Amino acid sequence: MGIIWTIIIGFIAGVIAxxxxxxxxxxxxxxxxxxxxxxxxxxxTFLGQALGWYGPDDGAGFIGAIVGAVIILVIWGFIAGRRRV
Structure with a gap:
């Protein structure tokens, strides 16, 4: 059930991002x-653990997934924008 829940939360976080x-x-x-x-x-989760916001066994959660997805989209936009030029 854990992997299905991760996929569902990942999809929702990706859509919101x-x-x-x-x-x-x-x-x-x-x-x-x-x-x-x-x-x-x-x-x-990785950034939160590196900054000390989360413990070793803690995850980022739904809001963290959205923030991480937004960061990935911004990076993707910079990379894709450079490739077009």
């Missing part, structure tokens, strides 16, 4: 949106 950071160069589709949210959650 896409609404926060709209753009033409963003990844689209169900699978890429889900991966975006899941990677965002991992990024937020």
């Amino acid at each position: 896409k609404f926060i950071v709209p753009g033409r160069n963003e990844p689209s589709g169900f699978i890429l949106t889900t991966i975006l949210g899941i990677v965002g959650a991992f990024l937020a």
